[in-house]
Amino acid sequence: MIATQTELVLDEPTRELCAAVAAGRLAPARLAVVAPGGYGKTALLDHLAASRTRAGGSVAWFGEGTDGTGTADLVLVDAAHELGDAQLAELRRLAGDDRAGLVIAARPWPRPAELNRVLGRLRAQVVLRPFDxxxxxxxxxxxxxxxxxxxxxxxxxxxxxxxxxxxxxxxxxxxxxxxxxxxxxxxxxxxxxxxxxxxxxxxxxxxxxxxxxxxxxxxxxxxxxxxxxxxxxxxxxxxxxxxxxxxxxxxxxxxxxxxxxxxxxxxxxxxxxxxxxxxxxxxxxxxxxxxxxxxxxxxxxxxxxxxxxxxxxxxxxxxxxxxxxxxxxGAVGARWAELAARAGDLDTALRLADEVVAAGDAPDRAGGARVAGTALALRGQLARSAELFRWSGTTLSTVYAAIGSLGTGRLAEARQLLERPASGEPPTLLSGAMSATARALLDSVSATPTAALSALVSAAETLEPVARSALLPDSPAALGAVVGLHCGELGIAESLLERAIAAECGGGTLAARHRLLLAWIAMVRGDAELAGERLRAAGEELAPRDWLFAVGLRVGLARRASDLAALRLIWREACEAVIRHPADLFTILPFGEFSVAAARLGDRDRLGHRLRQVWDLLHALGDPPLWTVPLHWSGLHAAIIAERQDEARDHVAALAAGADRGPYFAAVASAAECWLRVIAGDVDAERVETAARGLHDAGLWWDAARLAGQAAIRTTDRKAMVALLDSARMLQGRPGPAAPGDAVAATTGSAKLSERELQVAELVVAGRTYKQVGDQLYISAKTVEHHMARMRQRLGATSRSDLLAQLRALLAARE
Known part of the structure; x- marks a missing residue:
């Protein structure tokens, strides 16, 4: 409570009690007011004195002279906890007369025994509370x-x-x-x-x-x-x-x-x-x-x-x-540098780590080199980072060095690093997950893409319990997503990234990278709005590698929107990104986008040197289809825009040579050949629809719709034109006819799903949890989750509710 110029602010119970004392309805009033300092005890006593006096009663203050305390019908005592022994004895005498009106205010401490005895003679206590x-x-x-x-x-x-x-x-x-x-x-x-x-x-x-x-x-x-x-x-x-x-x-x-x-x-x-x-x-x-x-x-x-x-x-x-x-x-520099890097301050991390490496007496020079290598990798300087990792020499640093060597085209060196004998260091979750990541990336240039992607998924799951506090040059989830984007497994890539964001993998250092790759998936699917949202969620303060992907996204979105003015605005920044960022295996996607945009703007020469570096890197790795196909695909479109038919045919031939590596590669090769025919005016509507659906099934939704649209505007057959335009609109958003209960279930949907996936779908639609489905089918809940991600990608569902609606229609049609 507080005394204002007009009235005392009281809660309702205290207001009613004071009114009763003032009016004499509570006589004799024998009350204790016990509260800490500042709670308004004195203000309350002043209020009682004034109110009682206005009502015709007599009031006396204890301690201001004893005259009147015996005749007044209300005696007020303030700060009773400060009274001396003699005053407490007098107050005890006064409290002994049950006919006397007495209100005593005191703090909870100090509480002399004599004051306790006095307060014990009173009938009630006024509770003072803080204001709301x-x-x-x-x-x-x-x-x-x-x-x-x-x-x-x-x-x-x-x-x-x-x-x-x-x-x-x-x-x-x-x-x-x-x-x-x-x-x-x-x-x-x-x-x-x-x-x-x-x-x-x-x-x-x-x-x-x-x-x-x-x-x-x-x-x-x-x-x-x-x-x-x-x-x-x-x-x-x-x-x-x-x-x-x-x-x-x-x-x-x-x-x-x-x-x-x-x-x-x-x-x-x-x-x-x-x-x-x-x-x-x-x-x-x-x-x-x-x-x-x-x-x-x-x-x-x-x-x-x-x-x-x-x-x-x-x-x-x-x-x-x-x-x-x-x-x-020197004693704390390596740890300080690591924390600065995890906080996103790469400049400070590099400076501190370099000082530790340069100091001959620093106790953790290997740790300093590891931090410096990680910071350089985050900046996109893989060659220099691999050099520092090799010098560091720890088990984890050696694994990071292998990834950096592979990323810069040094395959034999990467293999040699991973074949080094164990150092005797403990096999932690972090070292195990990153070692598996490095071996999976090695497999990506020689084995099947699905094997590499499966290993990366497993590595990402292994890392999750310790992912938040780890300083990583890259995450298994991000590298798995890159592989997924390169081979059309967008559902798995998306699931990996969403789990990495939920687990805060790499802390704040890799958060932007995961969000940018999610944005890339949305862009490839043709969802410009979602891609833009995810791009904005990545923030503005980006490490150089993330900035490269962000610029690539802005270029790609402007190109897909046919917004030439926006493309020109971003192109200067794209050229700066190309100059500043060395090419490596894991940045092919943005360089592919830049190549198409350069052709659109008639500025291919400025990009030529960097693209030759990318191709040299791929040649050094043996031209692995997983990594070369996306660049050939971008190169085909750049050549078509630049009207270089021989160059376009070379890309088509290269894509055809890798068509036997899996359904994705076959779909892209078929679409490339079809696209070249369409540009030449040879439009076979049935072939175009088949090729476009193949692209859509491979995850390239925007490209699928673009192929159908390009064919529609080039055919002279009106019926074919209408059919192709309908197909383009359908492929842009989702697979199959617009009505989910039509042929999508009867003719296309069920053909896309394996028998195991159909079993999973039936149980999920029936309301089972992933764990319950796994228990019934004798598989893990994580495997069920991966089945669902794959079905979502295959059916082109834009959300979980969309996926469930399609699965219900598909299962109903099968019945």
């Missing part, structure tokens, strides 16, 4: 009600503090605590017992109400500590959850000298280090204070490790503070 927001608004008045949330948050609704802050804000209303609001706390702090003040300082420093820690700090036993905490709570400065009210914390920092506050914090750090307790709450308040000393340095290091998994940016800042406080840079 509505009461705070009422107390502030209409002119300052817009400050309600700010004032309530700062004061916790403690009535006296609301008044104090509200009055201080009257002259200059703003969401800021003025110095005038803090001066009112100084007198309270000055007369506070030293150990009670130390309790408040310890709480402000982050100690909380840990009895053991406070006992060690104060040199007191548990019972004494409990009493001191009660005393601190009685001030009203400490909230019910044991934290300081924000305005109280500001008052402490303004009124108590900094050396005294820092002395308490230093002592707490030392105690926590001795007992291996958490130090972050304590040292957080010391960040930026410029303090030094070995204990503080160790405290900052320990605090950094406490948040290394969840808050790498804060951990990096704490390591910086540790070095400023006296920790040797």
């Amino acid at each position: 927001r509505a009461q705070t608004r009422s107390a502030l008045g209409r002119e300052r009600e817009w400050l309600t949330d700010f004032v309530h948050a700062e004061t916790g609704g403690v009535p006296g503090f609301v008044t104090r802050l509200g009055h201080a804000l009257a002259a200059r209303p703003r969401r800021e605590v003025p110095a005038a609001a803090l001066t009112g706390f100084r007198a309270e702090l000055d007369r506070m017992p030293p150990d009670v003040l130390r309790v408040l300082l310890a709480v402000d420093a982050g100690a909380g109400l840990d009895a053991d820690l406070l006992g060690a700090l104060l040199g007191r036993e548990h019972d004494d500590v409990a009493e001191l905490v009660d005393a601190a709570r009685a001030t009203g400065l400490l909230s019910h959850d044991g934290t300081l009210l924000p305005v109280a914390a500001k008052a402490l920092r303004a009124a108590v000298p900094s050396d005294r506050r820092q002395g308490v914090a230093r002592r707490l750090v030392r105690l926590q280090l001795e007992r291996s307790g958490p130090v972050l709450p304590v040292v957080r308040s010391l960040l930026g204070a410029g303090l030094t000393g070995p204990e503080l340095a160790k405290g900052f290091e320990a605090a950094a490790e406490e948040v290394a998994t969840t808050e790498p940016a804060l951990a990096a800042r704490l390591y910086e503070a540790a070095v400023d406080a006296g920790s040797p840079p």
